[in-house]
Amino acid sequence: MDALQEETIDWQQVRARVARLEEAHGRLRSRGLLALRVNVPIVVAIACWLAWTGKSLTAESVSAGRVGASTYWSARSSLDDERLRVSARRDESWIVVGYASDPHVPELRLTRYPYSQIDAMILGSPFVRLSGRSGGLGTNRRGPTIEMRFASDLSPQIVLRDAFGETVWQAP
Amino acid sequence: MDEIAVDARRWRDVNDRVNRLEAANDQLKRRTLVAAGLNGLLLIGLACWLAWPGKTLTSKLLTAREISAESIVTPYAALGPDELLLLSSFDPSSIRLSTADPQHPSVTLQHDEHGRIVARLGDGPFLGLYAGGRSADPDRPPQIELSIDANDSAPKIVMRDVNGRVIWHAP
Numbered sequence: 001m002d003a004l005q006e007e008t009i010d011w012q013q014v015r016a017r018v019a020r021l022e023e024a025h026g027r028l029r030s031r032g033l034l035a036l037r038v039n040v041p042i043v044v045a046i047a048c049w050l051a052w053t054g055k056s057l058t059a060e061s062v063s064a065g066r067v068g069a070s071t072y073w074s075a076r077s078s079l080d081d082e083r084l085r086v087s088a089r090r091d092e093s094w095i096v097v098g099y100a101s102d103p104h105v106p107e108l109r110l111t112r113y114p115y116s117q118i119d120a121m122i123l124g125s126p127f128v129r130l131s132g133r134s135g136g137l138g139t140n141r142r143g144p145t146i147e148m149r150f151a152s153d154l155s156p157q158i159v160l161r162d163a164f165g166e167t168v169w170q171a172p
Numbered sequence: 173m174d175e176i177a178v179d180a181r182r183w184r185d186v187n188d189r190v191n192r193l194e195a196a197n198d199q200l201k202r203r204t205l206v207a208a209g210l211n212g213l214l215l216i217g218l219a220c221w222l223a224w225p226g227k228t229l230t231s232k233l234l235t236a237r238e239i240s241a242e243s244i245v246t247p248y249a250a251l252g253p254d255e256l257l258l259l260s261s262f263d264p265s266s267i268r269l270s271t272a273d274p275q276h277p278s279v280t281l282q283h284d285e286h287g288r289i290v291a292r293l294g295d296g297p298f299l300g301l302y303a304g305g306r307s308a309d310p311d312r313p314p315q316i317e318l319s320i321d322a323n324d325s326a327p328k329i330v331m332r333d334v335n336g337r338v339i340w341h342a343p
Contacts, residue, residue, distance in 0.1 A: 014190070021190060021194065024197055025193055025197050031204070035211075053231070057233070059235070059236045061238045062234065062239045066243045067239060067241040069244075070247070084249075097256075097269065104262045104263060108279060108281060121289075122289065126287045126301040128289065128301060156303070171342070
């Protein structure tokens with residue numbers, strides 16, 4: 001009777017141990033699978049995000065030794081391959097330094113519309129023009145101008161014109 | 173005798189099963205430890221990469237309230253600490269705004285074939301228009317010069333021909 005009881009207790013202990021082992025095994029397997037399911041997408045997503053050049057980034061402040069891009073712009077200024085443009089708060093004056101689109105000539109333009117403008121460009125030869133107040137919005141009048149230019153034989157000229165474009169003085 | 177044999181077989185089976193389960197559990201634990209180690213390494217690597225200031229970062233669009241850099245470059249333009257340089261993609265021409273020489277901040281528009289315009293502040297303001305291109309003497313005076321002499325504060329306008337001879341001046 002005692003031997004039978006001992007044997008029964010042994011069996012119960014062994015079965016309990018097997019049950020515990022099976023439970024632990026199942027738990028470990030499910031944890032491993034869960035970790036795999038969570039970790040693999042995270043690692044793949046981070047790797048893709050880091051490797052993907054088409055992503056966009058937003059930051060409060062960026063510091064770098066050198067920044068390269070096709071275009072930079074801020075609220076009122078921009079820099080691209082062709083020109084740097086800086087505008088005033090109320091968009092009534094602006095400065096452009098760069099290349100005009102047609103013809104593609106280097107130019108520096110300071111404008112306070114419609115009161116005055118300074119143009120400096122190399123259009124076949126160097127040319128600088130100071131323009132005064134124009135006839136106003138919607139008119140073709142440029143306003144009086146002072147021009148520094150070169151004739152076709154490269155002789156220098158300074159020409160003063162009235163608001164209608166008529167020469168009022170010139171040198172030499 | 174048969175009962176004893178059955179019992180012995182059952183014991184063996186159970187013993188084998190326990191051994192297999194223990195081995196499998198040990199293996200799973202080892203794998204979990206290796207995976208945890210790898211994950212830790214990956215996370216530390218990513219954190220180091222993100223925190224490392226010397227890295228390069230490529231993005232299609234970057235938006236920031238403030239960008240601080242030693243230089244900003246595009247394929248044909250460069251903005252440095254004391255200079256903006258714009259090169260033409262079509263012509264041999266360039267535009268340079270420079271304070272590299274702090275005594276003489278300047279703006280230069282140059283076309284290698286057609287001439288250049290220089291606006292410069294030194295001891296006095298200077299505006300010079302130079303006609304002609306690369307073949308012309310780089311040290312020649314401008315054909316049109318507006319300047320204020322630093323010594324006597326006298327404003328002057330001078331026009332010269334291509335040989336440098338004064339052909340008109342004011343006053």
